[in-house]
Amino acid sequence: MRRPSPQRLIGGMHASFNLAALFDAALKTAATATGLDAADFAPEVRTADPKHGDFQANGVLPYAKRTKQTPRALAEKLVAALPADVREACAITVAGPGFINFTLQPAALQSWLRTFSTREQLSAGAATAYSGQTWVVDYSSPNTAKQMHVGHLRSAVIGESISRLLAFSGAKVIRDNHIGDWGTQFGKLIWAYKRQLDTAAFAEDPLAEFERLYKVGNNASDADPAVLKEAQQELVKLQSGDPENTAIWKEIGEVSVSSFQQIYDLLGVRFDTTLGESFYNDKVGRVYQELTDCGLASESQGALVVFHPEHPRFKDQPFLVRKSDGAANYASTDLATILYRREHFHADAAIYVIDSRQGDHCQQLFLTAQKWFEKTGRKVPRLEHVAFGTVLGEDGRPLKTRNGDNIKLKDLLSEAVERARRLVDEKSTDLPEDERRVISEVVGTGSVQYADLSQNRSSDYLFSWDKMISLEGNTAAYLLYAVARVRSIFRKLEAVPGDSAVEADASPLETPEELSLARKVTKFSDAVALATNQLRPHFLCLYLYELAGEFSTFYAANKVAVDDPAVRARRLMLCARTLLMLETGLDLLGLRTVNRM
RNA sequence: GCAGCUGUAGCUCAACUGGAUAGAGCGUCGCACUACGGAUGCGAAGGUUUGGGGUUCGACUCCCUACAGCUGCACCA
Structure with missing residues (x-):
């Protein structure tokens, strides 16, 4: 029988794109051959400090301990049971208390280099890891009618990279920009828009003008209860489909998104969908209904809330899914969003690239969705908060301009x-x-x-x-x-x-x-x-x-x-x-x- | 008050989530080379990983505790 050469071993198998995985599998096989309980043995192969070799297996130590064996002796046995082609492709030693070190022979290295010579080959090698999985990545997600500032940087940049990594690893990735395009701020904004729009400023920088108008509306509402009432009327009109206010709201959305796009173009950010909060506006009723029906949500102080009795904090700290005035909030739309992502995109996972300050919200959201889906017999997608910290200035405070504004x-x-x-x-x-x-x-x-x-x-x-x-x-x-x-x-x-x-x-x-x-x-x-x-x-x-x-x-x-x-x-x-x-x-x-x- | 995150060299950060002697860059000091691009390479000094206990073959990593900083806790998203 012809012995496989190291070249064939490393070069011939697509699975060997990830060499750590290759050695991991080889050790698993060796474990079975040596009579170990393979289900209980995780080789834990990872890249090693170069002074020890290319890869190291750490898993012998804990296994030896569980089974009361001598780690080094066990390691020697496993090495001896490795296939001949693996032992030919690299120098293998047992070191320290029981690590197994793999050092690739020059010929094996060269063979790997020959095999993976194009992006397509790398991609084919990597794509086995996540193939068949659908991941929704929720990132950037700015509010309309406001300019993006430095606080929006991390989500966009990290989310984009993670999306690319997942796609490269074979996942079907849906990049979703969950923009904040619905909410009480539009009443004040529309009120001011109708009265104080500066067309010249608007032509110059529409988003800056919207931002100014919102402040005008907000200040006027604070100063005068009559204005506040008028602003609330504008909001009610918008929500009931008034044509004029809807047109203004649409313009705000369109102008905002095209302005965001200029920044996304610079950063290489590309979305598959932009489904903002307004998209889920007509989908929250079902959420209230189902949560109530399955006994998760209950009324408290006029609002619809979810408690998690088993949780040290959320047994008392409610998750507010509907406000006492009957309106939706971001918990409502976030729940509707998870449902949509599961039903429409068949998401296996949905990850949220959001500021770590939203940790509580995410935890409550995920807990609620998980229980809700379990009770209604749905598959629960993997939900993860990909949290990140704040961008600080050199004074250690959140990064601002000299006069305290957010940096655009x-x-x-x-x-x-x-x-x-x-x-x-x-x-x-x-x-x-x-x-x-x-x-x-x-x-x-x-x-x-x-x-x-x-x-x-x-x-x-x-x-x-x-x-x-x-x-x-x-x-x-x-x-x-x-x-x-x-x-x-x-x-x-x-x-x-x-x-x-x-x-x-x-x-x-x-x-x-x-x-x-x-x-x-x-x-x-x-x-x-x-x-x-x-x-x-x-x-x-x-x-x-x-x-x-x-x-x-x-x-x-x-x-x-x-x-x-x-x-x-x-x-x-x-x-x-x-x-x-x-x-x-x-x-x-x-x-x-x-x-x- | 309750909870979460963070604390590593003078400074800014790593350390593959329990693995071998805790590593880089900047700064400091020293060296190499008329270079296939000097926006370079090589080296030295610099550490009780905030303090104190514990768990085990092994701890920056897990547990307890104290301290310091940041953050979040009922109708804004």
């Missing part, structure tokens, strides 16, 4: 582009004007996105212009620069990245820098899986940063443009794969790249 997202992004422009003008004097403009946009907005994404989303983060655009350390510019440098090599050598005719001549990887870079490249799959499973893009950022670092080290030590065609070919292959992972990864984060900068 539009202004923030244009300042980022301006700052990037100053840098481009300084560093890249030889590039033509229109190219410099594009580079400034990509670097400027990319820096804002990356600064947000590269940090663990659950904590607040400090916004610092200098750190963000300073181009050193874990920043967008460092990664974009690495991309530009790789591209420059191909330009100079008049080669095309991933040219298989060239790569066929490659000799085996040899230098420490080549091997180290190749090892990092193969970890791409793991980084994507980690970021996707945890819904935390910063894991991917960290990986890309380390990859760019490995490349820079390689680049400084190993010249690509050498005379020996076999050496040149293998280094070109490394450059091509580095480029592929950087570009694919940056795209998954929602960033664009440039050829030169």
